[in-house]
Amino acid sequence: MKLPHKLRDLLVLSFIGSGMLPLIAVGIISLQLTDQIQSKDISQKNQLIARSLAAQVRSWLASRADFLRQVETVISERQKYGGMFQTDAYLDMLINSNFDFEAIYIFDDKGMVLNTGLSALIPYQKKDFAGIRLSDDPYYKIRPDTRGITWSDTFFSFHSGRLTVNIGMPILLGNIKGSLIGSLNLNVLKKILHYDISEACSENDGAYTFITNRKGVLIAHPDEKLVREQYNLSHSEIVSKGLSGFGGTSRNTDNRQEFLVSMVTIPETGWLLCFQQSVRSAFRIKRITLKIFLAGIAVTGILMIIAAWKSVTGILIPLRLLTDAAEQVGAGNLDFRIRYSSDNELGILASAFDGMILNLKTSYESLRHLAHQNELILNAAGEGICGLDMDGNITFANPAAAEMTGYEPGELIGKNLHARIHHSEADGSPYSVTTCAICNSVKNGCCVNVRDEILWRKDGSKFPAEYTGNPIFTDGSIVGAVVTFSDITARKNAEEKLRTALAEKETLLQELYHRTRNTMQVISSMMKFRSLSVKDEYVANVFNEMENRIQAMSLVHNKLYESRNLSDISLKTYIADLAAMLMKSYRVSSDKIRMVLDTEDVYVLIDTAVPCGLILNELISNAIRHAFPGERHGEIRICLRRTDEGEILLSVSDNGIGLPDNFDTGAGGTSGIQTVFLLGEYQLRARVKFESRNGLRCQICFKDNLYKPRIL
């Protein structure tokens, strides 16, 4: 994949921009500041140079003027005091000792040359000047309004051919007010302006000084030819500016070359001294600085580009690799690995990415295995399992669900479950969505379990089903439900069979109990019948006793039949019925014997009830028959309760005549007592105790734990 250039360009530009732009900005600002400062410095420097040179020129001119003043003083004094003063010789001496002057003239008041001092430069002799009226020459005139020095315009001396300026002043020659004129050779200016130093006035240096007279004519210039030609610079804007009194430094362009011109006016002569330096030369440092700056920018730029490229490459290549890896992983290739190793952060990222892919692969394999397992489980499940969305539409149906409902596995997906298989009641009437438990499970998020409803197959047939609906939550919100259902046809058939069998058994049991009671009744009746024909009272009593025993057992079976579970009976009610039955059997009225029942509601199994019944029959019968002979009245008390130790305590007592003193109340006693002991000790594992005091009392205490219920 080709990465878009945006990042690369962005990085490169950022690199370069962040490095270069500040540098350039700083450089430009620095250059501008430098330029400004340098311009100012150069202007000041050039101005200083110009001033310095002008000062030197002025100083020289002033010294020449002072020299002439001294000459004037000397000559005036000599003339005052008369005597033999050789003025010409004096002047010659002065000329010879001062090479600046090429001639000194003394005019009379009419301007006629009186004395001269001539240098060797002048090819004339004194006599040539005698009687000449040089004052007519404007260069030799002293302005009458000045008392001091008169400076002439510069001119090329016709005497020496050199550029000259005349210094004039009045001189008192006795009574005559004459003029003293000194012709100053301006060759000195070359020296002052350093024209003799070739480098100083080299045009390569770009800096030189020139002087113009008050008319703008060059009187000093490195190019002497211009001076000779009396080149006039008054047309120059800068020179005319200077001649009009402007000082300072300005820029001037001449022949497409720019110059810095620092101007100073020499007030004595009105000359304009200009120190001119080409801008190129003046700002050489700036140019060098700019070159260095540009070179630095260039080098920095190159280095930046290299660094940027290196960095970008160092970032983009691993990024490309990561991108490729991400695409591969996204396409499902979890075996892909990034082949990039480095100690830097990108190397660590690549390594972490590889680790992530490995973990993804492991997780994916686990998930796939889990999903496969789940699929196998769901497909293998015997129950129908359907996933529903919030609208009750089927999102998943396992093969069992499809098979039970007669659909193909994929047929159910997307269909509404209620509409497909739960739409009607068993009688075909519509089953409302609002009352449908499954729909409510999805709607309200509640779990439902219905044990017996009807589901419908594709072919329109129905089957009984048990189903559960459980909502599915994601992040606390209902997103659907899972419905599992089973075809309970077999179960219902089995239940029906069980109900039928149970009914049959119940009928049989009823029949059995009936027959048992009937049989016992027949036995009792046969005994009764036989006793009717017995004349012997003892035998008749025996038959009666047997009948009572049978009735006692029959009563147990009656109670069992009436009991809630056909397993245990209430001894309380049994005792009441037995006592009543025996009182009736022995035809004893309650006026004679009062039967007191102090009984708790104790339930026992039939295995315990029968021996208890037989024991009670013996004890109650005994008390009725023997405790209250004759007209004696009394009370028979029957107590029944459970002790704190969980034992059953049963006692029959009377307040009758009791037993004779020598009566054996042990197991070797009468058959009745033997029966009590046999049933009590052998069958019930009870403690049997007889007491004969103020009547007879028999107490039986036993744990009712020998038998288990046969009907649970």
Added chain:
Amino acid sequence: MVVEDEALSAMIMCRTLENRGYSVCKPVATGEEAVISAIAEKPDLIFMDICLAGEKDGIQAAQEIGEIHNIPIIFVTAYSDTDLKKRAERLKPAGYMNKPVGIDQLQSAIEAVLSGVQK
């Protein structure tokens, strides 16, 4: 030996057998007591009721006794359950009698068993 939880039935059986000249051990009412008594007394014949008091029924007691002593056992029961009968017959008892049994039936059974033992 008579193994019978119904006290009167046990007493009558013992008395009638004694009256017929047999030596009868003290009757027991539970399967546990039957095993203990059989090991101790080693009777020649045991009349075993199937439905007994306690945890063990007569068939279990008979199986345990049979693992120790080869004592002929005749089951005497009021149950006519076929499964119960099959369980009992697996132990190859000396006999299987349904209640109520008369003294003559008891004596016939005793003589049949004892003659078989003598053979």
